[in-house]
Amino acid sequence: MTWGLFFTQALNGLQLGVLLFLLSAGLTLVFGIMNFANFSHGSLYMMGAYFAAAVYGWCGSFLVAGLVAVPATLLLGVIVERVALSRLYQRNHLDQVLATFGLILVFNEVVRYIWGPAPVYLNVPEALSGTVDLFSLPYPAYRFAIIGVGLVVGAGLYLLIHRTRVGMLIRAGAANGTMAAALGVNIPLLNTLVFGLGAALAGLAGLMAGPVFAVRPGMGESILVLALVVIITGGIGSIRGAVYSALIVGVVDTAGRAFLPGILREFLDRSVAQAVGPAVASMLIYLLMAVVLAFRPQGLFPVRHG
Amino acid sequence: MARQPLSLRFWFAAAFSLLLALVPILAPLIGQPHYVTMFSRIMIFGLAAVGLNFILGFGGLVSFGHALYVGLGAYAVGIMSFHGITNAWAQLAAALSVGAVAAVLIGLVCLRTSGLAFIMITLAFTQMVYFLAVSLTQYGGDDGMPIPARSDLGLLSLDHGAVLYYLIFAVLMLILYVAHRVVHSRFGVVLSGCKSNERRMIALGFPTLRYKLSAYVISALICVIAGMLLANLTRYTAPAYLNWVASGDLIVMVVFGGVGTLFGPVVGSAALVIVEEALSSFSLGLPWGMDDLISTHWLGLLGIFILVVVLQLKRGLYGALVAREQGSN
Numbered sequence: 001m002t003w004g005l006f007f008t009q010a011l012n013g014l015q016l017g018v019l020l021f022l023l024s025a026g027l028t029l030v031f032g033i034m035n036f037a038n039f040s041h042g043s044l045y046m047m048g049a050y051f052a053a054a055v056y057g058w059c060g061s062f063l064v065a066g067l068v069a070v071p072a073t074l075l076l077g078v079i080v081e082r083v084a085l086s087r088l089y090q091r092n093h094l095d096q097v098l099a100t101f102g103l104i105l106v107f108n109e110v111v112r113y114i115w116g117p118a119p120v121y122l123n124v125p126e127a128l129s130g131t132v133d134l135f136s137l138p139y140p141a142y143r144f145a146i147i148g149v150g151l152v153v154g155a156g157l158y159l160l161i162h163r164t165r166v167g168m169l170i171r172a173g174a175a176n177g178t179m180a181a182a183l184g185v186n187i188p189l190l191n192t193l194v195f196g197l198g199a200a201l202a203g204l205a206g207l208m209a210g211p212v213f214a215v216r217p218g219m220g221e222s223i224l225v226l227a228l229v230v231i232i233t234g235g236i237g238s239i240r241g242a243v244y245s246a247l248i249v250g251v252v253d254t255a256g257r258a259f260l261p262g263i264l265r266e267f268l269d270r271s272v273a274q275a276v277g278p279a280v281a282s283m284l285i286y287l288l289m290a291v292v293l294a295f296r297p298q299g300l301f302p303v304r305h306g
Numbered sequence: 307m308a309r310q311p312l313s314l315r316f317w318f319a320a321a322f323s324l325l326l327a328l329v330p331i332l333a334p335l336i337g338q339p340h341y342v343t344m345f346s347r348i349m350i351f352g353l354a355a356v357g358l359n360f361i362l363g364f365g366g367l368v369s370f371g372h373a374l375y376v377g378l379g380a381y382a383v384g385i386m387s388f389h390g391i392t393n394a395w396a397q398l399a400a401a402l403s404v405g406a407v408a409a410v411l412i413g414l415v416c417l418r419t420s421g422l423a424f425i426m427i428t429l430a431f432t433q434m435v436y437f438l439a440v441s442l443t444q445y446g447g448d449d450g451m452p453i454p455a456r457s458d459l460g461l462l463s464l465d466h467g468a469v470l471y472y473l474i475f476a477v478l479m480l481i482l483y484v485a486h487r488v489v490h491s492r493f494g495v496v497l498s499g500c501k502s503n504e505r506r507m508i509a510l511g512f513p514t515l516r517y518k519l520s521a522y523v524i525s526a527l528i529c530v531i532a533g534m535l536l537a538n539l540t541r542y543t544a545p546a547y548l549n550w551v552a553s554g555d556l557i558v559m560v561v562f563g564g565v566g567t568l569f570g571p572v573v574g575s576a577a578l579v580i581v582e583e584a585l586s587s588f589s590l591g592l593p594w595g596m597d598d599l600i601s602t603h604w605l606g607l608l609g610i611f612i613l614v615v616v617l618q619l620k621r622g623l624y625g626a627l628v629a630r631e632q633g634s635n
Contacts, residue, residue: 037422087617094368095616097425098561101554102612109606113599221550225433228426236423279441286434290415293427297418 004137009258010251015143015212017250018150022205024227024234024242025157026198032237032303033174034191037093038085040100041227042220043107044199048073048206049215050111053122062125070203077199081192089191104221111217122210146208153204154243161239170194174237174303226253229285233292235299244301249285256284319569322576326475330468342467343539344583348576349474350535353481355559355571357528362557363566364489365521366501367420370553371428374412374435375526377548378405379533384543385445387453394457401530409526413519432553439545450544457538464538474535478572481528486568488524497521558612581608 027041052069056062080103088096123129124142131138161167172180173190181187213219230249234241261277268276292300326345333341358372382401391397416427440448456464464470488494499507500514507514537543546552555578563574585604588597600607 031422035422037425084613084617093422093425094362094557094561094565097368097370097554098557099613099616101558102609102616105605105609105612109603109609113603113606222433225430225550229430232419232423232426232430275442275444279438282437282441283434286430289427289430293415293418297423 005258008137008139009254011139011143011147012258013251013254014247015146015250016254017247018147019205019209020223020226020230020250021150021243021246022153022201022208023223024230024246025154025239026194026201027227028231028234028237028239028242029170029174029194030198031231033170033177033194034089036085036089037096038100039097039224040080040103040107041198041202042224043104044073044077044080044202044220045206045209045223046111046215046217046220047076047107048203049122049210049219050115050120050206051203052207052210053120053215054115056122057120062123065122066204066207069207070200073203073206074196074200077202078192078196080199081195085195086188086191107220108217115217117217119214119216122215124211142211146212149204149208153201157239166193226285229289231299233289233300235302237303238299238301241299241301241303245299249288252288253285256281260284315567315569322569322573323479326478330471342471344579346467346471346474346539347536348579349478349572350532350539351556351559351579352572352575353474353478353535354529354532355556355563355575356478356481356485356568357525357532358556359560359563359565359567359571360485360488360525360528361521362560363570364494364501365497365518365525367417367518367522368425368557369416369428369522369525370425370550370557371430371432372525372529372556373548373550373552374432375405375409375529376533376536376552376556377435377439377543377545378408379530379535380537380543380547381439381445381533382530383457383534383537384451384453387455387457388445388451392455392458394459397457397534398531401534402527405527405530406523409523410519413522413526417515417518417522429550429553432548433550436545436548436550439548446544448545450542450546453537453541453543456541457534470538474539477531477535481531482568482572485528489568493517493520562615581611 023041023045027038030036030038030041048069051072052065055068056065059065084099084103085096088099124140128142128145130141132141132144133139159167161170169180169185169190170193172183172185173187173194177187180190209223226249230242230246233249234243234245257278260281261273264273264277264280267273296302326349329345330342333339333345354372354376357375358369361367361369379401382404383397386392386397386400412428412431416424416431419427439445445451456470459473462469462473464473496507496512496517499512500518504514533547536547559574559578560571561574562577563570563572582604585607586601588600588604
């Protein structure tokens, strides 16, 4: 194992972590503020990627694709929230799970109907198609761009939530929705706004992930489960938790897949290691989540009330 | 009212069970022998849904991960059969012990949370075991593997469709009876107490975690048995048995049938499997290629159907019957 490989894997982990952060930031706000189980968040991510791929295929500009895909996902999120999901806020979690499960099926089939079952390709933009030398090791520039976008969005989200009036209202709604409503805050409007923000972030994640992963029906579910692990580990409703635990989950998952089979080979028989390595590597983040929950059921960085 | 139990809902359940009992006789008569397989599937998923309902309906804990235990049962049969152990009792013992250990460990971690977090964490654990199953390349990996031989039950040969059918039927009836007794026992009453107000139950001195964990393990083991039967029916085991859609389907069945009713999940399973069959082989000769559209994209229609049921029909199909009855009393 060389330092170069180590750095590359660390950056890969960071990049996965950033994508997970984009996805889980909106999700954790919806979970925390509306106490709503939105399992269809992954579908919004998928729709973002498809919108981007469609626009990119039409005009060939990644920037335009982004400028269209993110607002389109935002709009889609707002429509879905207004038409179907906002009626479920007062219902029990079971109904919410079912309704969003139904939505996932609908979105997957809509995508399959419009774009077909085969993966659609979204190319890396020209300007970012090269590599950057890092300690004399080439690393794709586009992956740096993902990390950069994630950092900018993270900083923007921090400013939005802690330094603006809207952010103050979001925090008030999260801390005590009923009280905020009694003080005259338009909670339904705030809910729609938060949901739309989450959808836009999911769309952005879909856009950025498009060139790295395949854009295909059902792409949202596997990453949604990772985002759920992030949220549980970080603490439901906590943006700070989402940041840290997205990075932890991203790095642990990537490092586990990259290094664990090799490490196991040192201790175990080669054939056993070959069989066990990938299995344990894919289970690693869930084990991490289980350990965190066993010691801190409220997550690593729970929301501070008061 | 001493005759209270013999209500509309009782007669409905009895008629439905009678219908299930007669399927292998009626199906060849109406020239549709494949109904035997279809109703075998209905009963197996009904059994798994009864298991899920045990914790979801009576315990109030929404598990989005019970396909995990169905998959465990199926893989237990598959892996043991792969290594030449086909004795049904040995398979049952192994599957139940592995299932119990897994359910205790996973249950202990999951039950530290409640509400939303419980839903998410059960889903996450199922996904973990799904990836574990995918990485078992020796046992088919992503594609799954055919099972060399069905479980060996001595005199009864499960290779005969009707024998397997009546075995599934008998297991379903037995489990329904046991579930009925458990729900109406002291244990069941304590469990439903935890559902309505756990804090009060703790104040009364009940060790609620122990009760909830027992309920979780019982419901998991019912799903393990359903998984073993499923593997015997399809002679195949695959990671698809335990992915998140399978877990979602089980919840849909419970809700369609009516949460917290004993027989409801079986009705829900029948409703879902029949809707699935009807939509995926849809051909009514509708114009503009609608038939083809519906049979390829039936999952989307199912999604819309689920949305409508959730938004409009709050108590499920069988649950609506119960509600009507309670309203008329």
